[in-house]
Amino acid sequence: MKLYVPHVGHMEGLQDLLSGPEDIYAVYMAGTPDYVGTGRTNMAAPGIEDIQEQTEYAHDRGVKMEVVLNSSCMGGQHLTPQGYNKIHWYFDRLNDIGIDSITVAEPYFVEMLSRDFDMEIVVSVLSFVDSPQKAEFYEGLGADTIVVDPVVNRDFTKLEAIRDSVSCGLKLLVNEGCLYQCPFRYAHFNFFSHANGPGPKLNVLEDYYYYKCLSIRINDPQQLIRSPWIRPEDIKEYEHITDTFKIGGRTHFNNWILNNVRAYTNRDYDGNLMDLLDCPRDLRDLFYIPNKGLEGALEQWKQCDKVCSKCGYCKRLAERIVQVSSVDGMQQTLQALNNTDG
Amino acid sequence: MTVIEKLANNRRTLENRLQKLLARPVFLIEADVFALPCGCCGITINTRGLQVDDLEIFEEHIKEYLKEASEEMEIEPSFLFARLIPGTSEIASLNSRILCNRCYMDFSRGSGKSPRPDIYILELDRRE
Numbered sequence: 001m002k003l004y005v006p007h008v009g010h011m012e013g014l015q016d017l018l019s020g021p022e023d024i025y026a027v028y029m030a031g032t033p034d035y036v037g038t039g040r041t042n043m044a045a046p047g048i049e050d051i052q053e054q055t056e057y058a059h060d061r062g063v064k065m066e067v068v069l070n071s072s073c074m075g076g077q078h079l080t081p082q083g084y085n086k087i088h089w090y091f092d093r094l095n096d097i098g099i100d101s102i103t104v105a106e107p108y109f110v111e112m113l114s115r116d117f118d119m120e121i122v123v124s125v126l127s128f129v130d131s132p133q134k135a136e137f138y139e140g141l142g143a144d145t146i147v148v149d150p151v152v153n154r155d156f157t158k159l160e161a162i163r164d165s166v167s168c169g170l171k172l173l174v175n176e177g178c179l180y181q182c183p184f185r186y187a188h189f190n191f192f193s194h195a196n197g198p199g200p201k202l203n204v205l206e207d208y209y210y211y212k213c214l215s216i217r218i219n220d221p222q223q224l225i226r227s228p229w230i231r232p233e234d235i236k237e238y239e240h241i242t243d244t245f246k247i248g249g250r251t252h253f254n255n256w257i258l259n260n261v262r263a264y265t266n267r268d269y270d271g272n273l274m275d276l277l278d279c280p281r282d283l284r285d286l287f288y289i290p291n292k293g294l295e296g297a298l299e300q301w302k303q304c305d306k307v308c309s310k311c312g313y314c315k316r317l318a319e320r321i322v323q324v325s326s327v328d329g330m331q332q333t334l335q336a337l338n339n340t341d342g
Numbered sequence: 343m344t345v346i347e348k349l350a351n352n353r354r355t356l357e358n359r360l361q362k363l364l365a366r367p368v369f370l371i372e373a374d375v376f377a378l379p380c381g382c383c384g385i386t387i388n389t390r391g392l393q394v395d396d397l398e399i400f401e402e403h404i405k406e407y408l409k410e411a412s413e414e415m416e417i418e419p420s421f422l423f424a425r426l427i428p429g430t431s432e433i434a435s436l437n438s439r440i441l442c443n444r445c446y447m448d449f450s451r452g453s454g455k456s457p458r459p460d461i462y463i464l465e466l467d468r469r470e
Contacts, residue, residue, distance in 0.1 A: 211432045218367045218391025286369045324367045338365055
């Protein structure tokens with residue numbers, strides 16, 4: 001298994017991340033937001049020299065370095081002469097540094113990188129490749145690897161069709177806890193792309209999407225189960241699709257990241273599934289989902305036609321196993337809470 | 343009991359009461375005691391999963407809970423309010439604040455519950 005592991009972006013973090021015995025195939029980090037932003041929050045804004053130093057450090061330890069520039073919205077800047085020159089110059093520097101791969105979401109960048117540079121081109125999860133047709137388009141533009149949209153992580157017919165339609169590599173993101181069919185997905189990533197990219201910087205009141213994202217799950221915890229994460233134990237079910245997996249979470253502490261690395265490397269985790277999920281991290285203090293209690297659920301999802309109102313499996317499962325933290329550290333299942341006298 | 347022990351206990355207790363009241367999960371993601379340079383001070387309890395509808399239906403209950411939480415922290419519950427995300431059904435925080443004179447003028451102008459789109463007043467003791 002090739003495991004791509006998030007890295008917060010500074011040298012001290014990288015040294016710590018690679019100091020242990022964990023089997024890390026590659027690390028990935030954001031680049032300099034002055035050129036191309038990213039679709040997620042970043043903890044660091046490494047300059048070119050920083051990236052070079054860290055790339056050399058990773059290579060010395062036999063670990064590959066990937067730089068993620070997966071802005072889902074450039075606001076058209078890349079299509080201006082100035083924008084094109086600036087971004088092309090930056091790609092050129094990254095190429096000179098010797099990074100192994102570069103992840104982008106913008107189709108134009110896929111083609112630009114393919115024509116002018118030798119780096120492995122990875123199509124980001126934020127390109128939302130969820131069908132064989134989209135995969136073919138991106139391969140046609142020059143993609144070497146595609147990170148498949150997790151929305152199809154439990155749709156094996158789609159995954160197999162994507163695999164059969166392209167010859168490029170596929171990568172699966174295992175621990176994204178985003179809402180299944182999230183209505184905010186595009187808007188939220190576009191917002192992040194502007195907030196974490198070249199100016200003008202936004203003076204935002206609140207991250208509306210994140211509020212809604214949490215609120216929807218708190219009010220309807222079956223959404224936690226519906227999210228298309230892949231349990232460490234279920235990795236084996238995906239090995240006929242790919243041998244390359246990615247852990248999300250480049251704003252987490254190394255302790256959290258390494259806990260994930262161990263869980264997915266060992267294909268075993270006896271604890272709260274919420275500990276492993278990247279996106280709704282705040283909710284791990286509210287919900288306890290015993291990972292071992294999810295054994296066998298994938299068999300149901302393999303047959304699922306994703307009409308939740310008719311099926312109800314995730315709802316029943318959530319009521320049975322999702323526990324809500326309560327006063328004094330006690331926990332109760334959703335069923336018990338719903339039966340509480342108000 | 344230290345201030346932080348009181349605060350932690352307060353957060354847990356209020357979360358538990360709200361969950362029981364609404365019979366579903368509610369998450370109080372952070373509780374803070376604050377002092378502002380203008381002279382205002384108080385507590386802010388950041389919420390997730392609490393909706394404006396909940397407040398409208400259970401206003402008296404929630405107000406009472408917040409009042410008790412405030413008193414527990416020895417903060418006079420003279421001004422209790424919820425901060426909303428404007429244009430949405432989301433409540434961002436529950437607050438008890440002892441207002442400085444300047445902010446009192448801002449909040450007390452008018453007689454409605456919402457002097458600003460993001461403010462929902464639960465209680466405001468009017469001054470002479």
